[in-house]
Amino acid sequence: MLNSIRKLFRRTVASKRDEFQALFAQAPFGVVMVDPQIGVMFSVNGHFAKLMGTSEAHLRDVPWATVACSVSPSGETDAHGFTHPISAADARVHRLLRADDVQVFVEVSALATFPDRQGHAVCVLMVKDISEQVLAEEQLRVSEQRLRLLTDSARDVVWTMSPLGQATYVSPAVLQLRGITPSEAMAQTIDETLTPDSRDAVIRYFFEVATAVQQGVTPPQFRSELEYWRRDGSKFWTEVLAFPVMGANGALVEILGVTRDISQRRLYEDSLLEAREMAEKSNAAKTEFLAHISHEIRTPMTAILSLTELVLNTPLSESQQSLLNKSKSAGRLLLGIINDILDLSKLDNGKLELANAPFDVNDVLQQVSDLVSETCAIKGLRYDVEMAQDVCPYRIGDSQRLAQALLNLVGNAVKFTEQGHVRVWVRRLSDPGQAEQLRFEVQDTGIGLAPALRAKVFEGFVQGDNAQTRAHGGTGLGLSICKRLAQQMGGDVGVTSQEGQGSTFWFTVQMPVGPSVPSAHLKSASAQTKEMPRQVQGVHILLVEDNLSMQGVLKQLLELAGARVDLAENGQVAIQMIDDVRYDLVLMDMQMPILGGLDATQIIRQKPAHQDLPIVALTARGFIEDRDRCAEAGMNDYLMKPFEYKDLIAVLQRNIPSWSVEA
Template identity: 35%
Template sequence: MHAPGDNEQALLKNDIHIQATYRLTEALVASEKKMRRRIELLSEIVFETDWEGRLTFLNQVWYAALGWELNGSLGSLLASFAISEDQPILQRALGFAGDTCGRPEVRFQRRDGGIVSMELSVAALEEGGAVGTLHDVTQQRAAQAELAKLSLVASFTDNLVVIADRQGRVEWVNDAFIRKTGYSSAEVVGRKPGELLQGPKSDPVTIATIRQLLHEGRSFQCEILNYTKSREKYWVAVHISPIFDAKGEVERYVSIQTDITELRRTQYDLKAAKEAAESASDAKTQFLATISHEMRTPLNVILGSVELVHAELTPVEFPAYLKRIDDNAETLLRLISDLLDVSKIEAGQFEWERIAFPLRPHISQALASVAERAAAKGLSFQVDIASGLPERIFGDPARLRQIVMNLAENAVKFTDAGFVAVALAEDFALPGQARFRITVTDSGAGISAASLPYVFDRFFQGDGSTTRRKGGAGLGLAIVKCLVDALGGKVEVESTRGSGARFDVLMPLDPDTTIEPAVPSPALASTPQAPRGIRILVAEDHDSNYAILERHLTNNGYSVRRAENGRLAVEFADLDRYDLILMDLEMPEMDGLEATRLIRLHEEQAGRPKSPIIALTAHALMGYREKCLQSGCTGYLAKPVRKDLLLATVAAALAASPEPGLPG
């Protein structure tokens, strides 16, 4: 029998035990509720099964993901919710729970008939059964499939293709990208393209725009300068488009880049060419205005002097005005010659020759007229040809004369007081290369630093005030530069404004070591009187031109007959034999070339000796002389024809012809 105190103590202990158990139970319940709340907050399905694989627990994500009611699902086999093909995979995973079974992917049937791919993670329970999670990977797999599809398509294009995640980090690049940039796939995956491809010349405004539009999830296009791995610059036209997931959120970006480096270069070249063309057009407009002035000025003097000769001048005044006509005609002819030279240079039709000629007399004769103009301005004109230069050289005497005269005339034109000096000397700057130097120095106005780089440009004349004061077409120095370059030399200029100018021409020196007697030029020698009875047929449709030719020839003892066109020239040549025929090439009814061919044909058919035929033409481009010779002409004279050259050419042709003056 227990004492009363023992019973009370036992009851107290029992009560304490009950309270402790109650509190523990409450704690367990609270802990379980807390755990369940946490489980409900997960984005994955959490499940528990018994040893048969029947569901004993599911969180609310089950319903959200698959649409099946929780109460209706509990007690059912988990495998029954998988599609039939994947049920064995799920059952094996539950059977091997806790062992190494990986994270298999199982497709589940949604209540609405859709299919959802779930990644399974499972662990065994001690009391039997299993607990695990199902992670929805449907969108991930769809995205991977889309990426694979995009990658397949992109791999066959020459465009550079980059696929990046929503943060802009590269997931994939195609082979074209790898070839162009020099980066391997491993080097770019996980990096942002700008970290590798952009450099100091990439436009920061474009870069900022790209970042802003990526942040906003918008499609856009732009052009940007990028850099390869070796830091070579290239231009791309970029088109970036976002790809959205089922929720409408950006999932990744696809960037298609077209290499437009060559297009950019072409655009730059076209822009430069356009600007150059516009500049050239402006220069030519100014040039044409200047040329118009330069041509009209001597024409005005010529026409005005002719009117005075006709109207009111006394015989005593005739010589002075005729001299003005002659001087201005020479000025006009020189201007036209310069224009033709520029035309021939631009067309690549300049004619060159290489003959031996005496250097000193040639230069002295070329500078004689320039010395007269210098004296008229009160300038000291000095010419120094070094004694060490050879007496005769090989080259093109006409072009050398043109170079020296253009430089000297330019110096005289721009020098109002002081001197102009021309010097020729050997140049020994380069061992083993024989050269001579032409130096033209003056004390004139000089050339400004801004104009100095352009003095040899065609149509460039400096400021307009100089052009108005000094005149000229601005072609002389441009022609010098072209001629010197073509002859294998070089020309340089030194000048400062107000301190005169110095032009240096370096030319190859090719001495002629043979000794030949000096022979006067036929054009400069005294014109011999023709033997009486020499008959010349002049085919010329222009009355004034014929009148001048007829006067020059008859004054020198020749008998002249005129044919007003090519048809008459052929007819007259058939009826009678002429010792020489002067054939204008541009005539009505039949031109000179056709007439020459017919005359040669008729001479051959009749067995007659060939009469010399000298072509008269205003054509000055290369190739026309050859056309004349191919048609049967024996000589060629370019208009305007000077008297001395005309008579010398006629005399030379007659001398080479058998038995002039005898009837055929």
């Protein structure tokens, strides 16, 4: 019986040994049998031999310590290797030296320990190649060290924050930035870190991140300027950029951020803002000063020009008419200088608005010709105008500003030319059907320009330095205004000149082709003169004006046109008179004592009976905002001083109801 049991046991053991040998040979990892007492390998499988780059036979009876070194978690090696007894709990990372001197990293663990046939203990080791994993971990460690070195040496503060808003890392630059250590920064609350407004901005961002995570979408980045606290209680501005770091499962791992000190930039921006505000205040003061000067000059200028107009309509000798015409021309010249200064101020402040209406370029050319023809005749200059045949004269734009720019060039040419000619050419620069550019050229045979002056002739207040140039007078603003007008109309300016032989000034404007319009010069001047006075015959007008000279002059002009005129010296008196008398139209000065024209108009418009009463502003201020204020107050039209008789009649024609005029 006992012999039977022994035979069965031997067969079972032999069977298990055969199974083990098969597993040993076919295992997908290295298997090594080691004598744990002396650390010698007495059997290895093919996978381990391949890992070591040699044959199984070469590895038999080789001490384990000659091919392997244990690696501690800190990366240090253990020189003892497996020279000490091994238990089944052993599992270590080893560095193996292959036959070709290449190192590989393996994870070694004891699978089992059992006795051999002679009863000696045998340790079976499982050897897994983890070289790629170790290499990846090493690269990650180096990368982290490199990143930490960069963040530790960067001037910007690099930080990380947990999903709960707790700081997990702050770079050493925080000491320079805020005067606190990284550990102190990580221990601070958000209230100790940021000012209230900045704190609220960060809290809002965390809510956005939390909402995005809940919805399964990528949270947004954060970029903002935040105000931090320093240790000493002072505040400073930073630019903060933050990125949410997401895990593979879509969960928020952390928030990585960079904080940069921008306090110097903010100081610079604040100084720029302060300088801009000061410049705006300065411009406003300049505008107000110019408006005041404009009022003080235009009011008496209106009286001078209007009185001259009245006297010219009386019987005069030829000598008297000549003297009065010269006086009128001098007044217009002074008015032109005032307008130049005001226009320059408007252009500087960006307040010059351009009209956008259809017009005929021929009318502009004729208007300029009318203004310079007399001077050309007196000086004996030939004045020619030529428009290329391919130029369509019908355009859309601001005809008055176009005429102003052209008149500046033509006026200068006539002024600085003593003999010869002045020629005006109009050419087309772009293809038909597009928003075409027109080029206006003015050629003269005058004194020309020195090379040094040509480079700066379009700057403001620039004139020639020689006595001949100074003898012609002027403010030096005309060409500067011409340049800015051309640029505002989509073009530019330029000049070619030779000293002593004349100049050619040019400017371009961009104006689309428009519909045909009737020429403004089809109606004769005599016909206009006959019609204008009749248009206000019998009309009852209230003139509200505090200046006694203006009262007298305007009253005579209006009565010359056939109107009946009542006078009021301020807005308060005007309101009472309007309540008592039915007027066809009110001429209202804007600037008066007791009650000005704007306030008076607003009060008048509040009364239902006066909603449709035409009120025309009389003003010596020449700015766009004044016209806007008049419209907002309820005025129907706007007449700027000084004005000529025809301008006064024209504004009356536009605003007097047809039923108010006597047949």
